[in-house]
Amino acid sequence: MVKNSTIELLGATGSVGQRIIAFIENNPWLKLDKVCASERSAGKRYKNSVDWVQSTNIPEEIANMSVESPDPKNSDADIVLSALPSDIANNLELEYATEGLVVSSNASSHRMEPDIPLLIPELNASHLELVEIQKENRKWDGFIVTNPNCSTIGLAIPLKPLHESFQIKTIYVTTMQAVSGAGLPGVPSLKILDNVVPYIESEEEKVETESLKILGDINNRIIEPASFKIFASCNRVPVIDGHMESVFAILESDITIDEVADALRNFKGLIQHQNLPSRPKDLIIVRSEKDRPQTRLDRDAGSVRGMAVTVGRLRGWSKNTIGFSVLSHNTLRGAAGAAILNAELLKAKNMI
Amino acid sequence: MVKNSTIELLGATGSVGQRIIAFIENNPWLKLDKVCASERSAGKRYKNSVDWVQSTNIPEEIANMSVESPDPKNSDADIVLSALPSDIANNLELEYATEGLVVSSNASSHRMEPDIPLLIPELNASHLELVEIQKENRKWDGFIVTNPNCSTIGLAIPLKPLHESFQIKTIYVTTMQAVSGAGLPGVPSLKILDNVVPYIESEEEKVETESLKILGDINNRIIEPASFKIFASCNRVPVIDGHMESVFAILESDITIDEVADALRNFKGLIQHQNLPSRPKDLIIVRSEKDRPQTRLDRDAGSVRGMAVTVGRLRGWSKNTIGFSVLSHNTLRGAAGAAILNAELLKAKNMI
Amino acid sequence: MVKNSTIELLGATGSVGQRIIAFIENNPWLKLDKVCASERSAGKRYKNSVDWVQSTNIPEEIANMSVESPDPKNSDADIVLSALPSDIANNLELEYATEGLVVSSNASSHRMEPDIPLLIPELNASHLELVEIQKENRKWDGFIVTNPNCSTIGLAIPLKPLHESFQIKTIYVTTMQAVSGAGLPGVPSLKILDNVVPYIESEEEKVETESLKILGDINNRIIEPASFKIFASCNRVPVIDGHMESVFAILESDITIDEVADALRNFKGLIQHQNLPSRPKDLIIVRSEKDRPQTRLDRDAGSVRGMAVTVGRLRGWSKNTIGFSVLSHNTLRGAAGAAILNAELLKAKNMI
Amino acid sequence: MVKNSTIELLGATGSVGQRIIAFIENNPWLKLDKVCASERSAGKRYKNSVDWVQSTNIPEEIANMSVESPDPKNSDADIVLSALPSDIANNLELEYATEGLVVSSNASSHRMEPDIPLLIPELNASHLELVEIQKENRKWDGFIVTNPNCSTIGLAIPLKPLHESFQIKTIYVTTMQAVSGAGLPGVPSLKILDNVVPYIESEEEKVETESLKILGDINNRIIEPASFKIFASCNRVPVIDGHMESVFAILESDITIDEVADALRNFKGLIQHQNLPSRPKDLIIVRSEKDRPQTRLDRDAGSVRGMAVTVGRLRGWSKNTIGFSVLSHNTLRGAAGAAILNAELLKAKNMI
Secondary structure: OOOOEEEEEOOOOOOHHHHHHHHHHOOOOOOEEEEEOOOOOOOEEEHHHHHOOOOOOOHHHHOEEEEEEEOOHHHOOEEEOOOHHHHHHHHHHHHHHOOOOOOEEEEEEEEEEOOOEEEOOHHHHHHHHHHHHHHHOOOOOOEEEEOOOOHHHHHHHHHHHHHHOOOEEEEEEEEOOOOOHHHHOOOOHHHHOOOOOOOOOEEEEEHHHHHHHHHHHHEEEEOOOOOOOOEEEEEEEEOOOOOEEEEEEEEOOOOOOHHHHHHHOOOOOOOOOOOOOOOOOOOOOEOOOOOOOOOHHHOOOOOOOOOOOEEEEEEEEEEEEEEEEEEEEOOHHHHHHHHHHHHHHHHOOOOO | OOOOEEEEOOOOOOOHHHHHHHOOOOOOOOOEEEEEOOOOOOOOHHHHHOOOOOOOOOOOOHHEEHHHHHHHHHHHOOOOOOOOOHHHHHHEEEEEEOOEEEEEEEEOOOOOOOOOOOOOOHHHHHOOOOOOOHHHHHHOOOEEEEEEOOHHHHHHHHHHHHHHOOOOEEEEEEEEEOOHOOOOOOOOOOOHHOOOOOOOOOOHHHHHHHHHHHHHHEEOOOEEEOOOEEEEEEEEEOOOOOEEEEEEEOOOOOOOHHHHHHHHHHHHOOOOOOOOOOOOOEEEEEOOOOOOOOOHHHHOOOOOOOOEEEEEEEEEOOOOEEEEEEEEOHHHHHHHHHHHHHHHHHOOOOOO | OOOOEEEEEEEOOHHHHHHHHHHHHOOEEEEEEEEEOOOOOOEHHHHHHHOOOOOOOOOOHHHHHOEEEHHHHOOOOOOOOOOHHHHHHHHHHHHHOOOOOOEEEEOOOOOOEEEEOOOOHHHHHHHHHHHHHHHHOOOOEEEEEEEOHHHHHHHHHHHHHHHHHHHEEEEEEEEEEHHHOOOOOOOOOHHHHOEEEEEOHHHHHHHHHHHHHOOOOEEEOOOOOOOOEEEEEEOOOOOOOOOOEEEEEEEEOOOOHHHHHHHHHOOOOOOOOOOOOOOOOOOOEEEEOOOOOOHHHOOOOOOOOOOEEEEEEEEEEEEEEEEEEEOOOOOOHHHHHHHHHHHHHHHOOOOO | OOOOOOEEOOOOOHHHHHHHHHHHHOOOOOOEEEEOOOOOHHHHHHHHHHOOOOOOOOOOOHHEEOEEEHHHOOOOOOOOEOOHHHHHHHHHHHHHHOOOOOEEEEOOOOOOOOOOOEEHHHHHHHHHHHHHHHHHHHHOOOOOOOOOHHHHHHHHHHHHHHHHHOOEEEEEEHHHHHHHHOOOOOOOOHOOOOEEEEEOOOOHHHEEEEHHHHOOOOOOOOEOOOOOOEEEEEEOOOOOOOOOEEEEEEOOOOOOOHHHHHHHHEEEEEEOOOOOOOOOOOOOEEEEOOOOHHHHOOOOOOOOOOOEEEEEEEEEEEEEEEEEEEEOOOHHHHHHHHHHHHHHHHOOOOOO
């Protein structure tokens, strides 16, 4: 991997775009060399077009880059990272793929399409098989891969080993999500300070369907989703970063809590590509303190900052009913890191 | 009800004690005339011994009252309201009852004892039958009634009509609780700002057991708890007042969401004492907006401020599985108001 | 005052408009009978066009009112309350006045014009003299009165008695302002949670100039501003409502702190109209506790909720240098209440 | 500096102690090998005696260390870092010095004593001259150095170059301080969420006096404090880390804002010891954006995380009056980092 792959970033001034820029700064494989945003920003220097809300400075070489309008016909990036809002992503990502480009998208627009992989590299890298099917279906030279919604990621990761080991029957999940998940301007402060809002547009549907696609198998050229049920309640709480999820799981097998803890702790991910730069050494950190994970203390967990998820409060009430809390960083593991890790996976597999 | 009943308040300087003082100020039936607190405060004026955190001023006549040490042998109150921490309540409440006094307690110490009523007047006033049993069992002239934990109250109220109409099989509930529930000093700000803490000492056990006692029936002089199961996950979030609870309910009957909404809306409470001063006209407010209840907007709901609970986000996934969010004010409906409403019930029933 | 005066409200769906609707609900003099908002809302019922963020419900009769587009030519209100953003207020208020209507505006557009009164009724009702001058200057039948910026109000009120008694030389003021001051959508939560932002667009200029106009005198048909200097630093902090201001005042006279406290406490306002419905009995509440005022505890102070300002932490370092903190409710005393109180003053003076 | 100096940490379980442990983990000069705390913790493993609130884990080798009671007679550390509360620090630090140990203290107990240096290495390392005087005065083999209060540090650093270049006449400063400054349990969440508290015990006195000692000169074996005046108003706001300070400075010289910006930017600190491991490359970062510094975005600034202070909003109103905002990390630059940097300075000067 001597040479960097070049990245074009769509939606560079939004909050996910900003996170990607901060996250990718020292990436040994990927080099950001084009930042795109809406007409309003085009032509300006990046630093003059962005309302930067990250706690690190804009990397010097990006700060002075000129922002461009997205132009699928004039892109020669090895990979296009899309941090677009879904209404814009919808057509624009198709145009990039049509023009032969590879797109790693954080947008929801194409996540649930049957020939587009919805990837968490450690869980379902095998779904990359869909890429060939997608190219055939759509007569494209390029292709699209997507990463899940930020609250899906934190849930799907612990569900994978649980489902493999004990077969899940039903999941009841309540999320407590950070405001950064809504981007910029996102949630008005007047609506969230000293408040909990028990509703996030379209979020519950995403959690309930995306997780099942991710944990599904490819049969006859399409994904057969995992067959259990997920019931979700999504809430916005006044924290900056980090989605806490409270999960009740009904399993097919009778289990002990120790077996569950072992299954989570021992899960190493299903890919062999140990060397992806943004892959954390341990994907799931299981904590035994009575009051962990906590949003502020655990959101940055992982050997790559924020790329591990933390599970705690494991408890069982009956032979097949367990509860736990899981915490993941919604814009590191959840959005920016997810799209970047997918790009790294494609590179490791020589697909870009 | 011409004459006021006299109140002695235990734990008067704590946050629940403060709320009781503010709440009772204009009560037409109850008159606070003795405030008790620990040795440290005894002898001082109330205003000089309290770290007042309410947004209304200390009522004039209380501000200058002298704080006394609790003394069961020298009490002649019509009713003793206990806002004590449970470790102190444990013996002290027994001593008051032994001395012939009537105690309405917000402490958890005696809630689950089989001959002590755990009351929400609108739900189970009939449990006052236990008072005679209690007096016989314990050879007391006085007696103790208790109100539930603040997060139990918000849950138990909507469960009552659901259980009556459709029979509940299982409840999965995740709470998002305000810091005022932990009193003073309570939760350090360093541990909750920009954070969610997925653990509150003993809280889940309370929610899981108290609700079943409240919804139970008296058989052979003891409470037979309701027979369904409750699985609870209790979380602290950075809001001042108001407990949000996200509930999944599995029912025995197949239902429609409209039937559920009707059952909640039409529930008027089971007591005839419409005139309790702190009883709200509507106990359950059902909202149909997609994003209500919200903690800050709905915690004060009710014709008596904060004494109604608000249910919203009613939704169904299958014939017998529903979800909803319920919001209640943890220190109004939940602690101060609960103990006061119990006192009013006793007065209406001529038990004080 | 038997009959209500009729009100037309401009900017009815914004956060100040919402506050006016909630505030005016039971006003004995003023009756809201027309709600106006932008094209986007026109024709819809109020409840369907507003993103209501108040903790009381929309008053029933307003909820179902049809929202109209502002139309100066078709208004017959006794008074028009303007809760418009300043860019829109600029022309629209002029048009209303041209059409012969009386406008009480919360917008900044015309505050500093020499023939338009900038009113705090208790301080400078005498500036209503400008109305006749304004009408002559502009050949209007109608006229405009304005109220100050929310952070100006909290400052100007204590400065009035200080300046009268001791003559102010210089003021250094640092504000810590609530997010509700920025309206809706206003400050993104991602930019203010766990943060202080030391900048609010145009705010310092307003504080520095408006206060001097309010405390000025009319000479030769124009306002001669008070002659001292104000240096302001305006900060946004993560609180919902209530502006805290830390003030250092250098006075011309040598004083004692007791003299200052007396001057503040004894200031009863300069108007005789004691009966304005929204006027608080005490305008300035002086607290002697070491840690008051506090934003959450004191913002609702006043016999009319939120209409008093609270001063505390009075301290002196040298013969003519004092410090204090002042807290005012930015949307009650500061915006909604200010515009309503001005309307009441006009009614008491038979100017509407 | 081949060999590490050994550190004994007093107050190791408090929040400043925790910060020191996290901060010092990879320090190339200093090695923590003894953690002391109160009787209650003594004998337990560190991880079992601490209520850890840092977002990084307890370093492995510290987690399992046994906590000891402070024992001046049995200490052989090269330097003792004191993160004690001041009431305990008062005598205990004297005992350590009496026993011949070198103490770097964050406690306020001895800061203002005339023969004890109050150090910010980049500003007044020359005050180390006091050490010899101290030893003579007190007949000690050991000695004590102290670092300032967290809100003093953020202020004193920009004042140093301003005073040197333009001579300060008067400072009016209003602080907006984070809750971590109050340690654990510290500020109850019920007292600070959605609130500003305009009072911090003893804080204003510290800001007003400590800064002048730091900027003073040694004459005749004692510090002659700088001769200007500081008026301070200290406020607590609901943020986790980072003290924002709004400063008005009246200078003796007429200046332009550019001259001030240059003086701040060019100030490189007065010591030659460029290689102190915890010394940031740039001590003062001057930002020109209209809305910086911000607490959350700038508190971690510096080539050593959190060790720079950020100045912004520089503005002038008249020839000799300027205003600016300064942001510093109260527990990195302010407490833990301050005590550690002082230890490094002592080592660089061969005083330990």
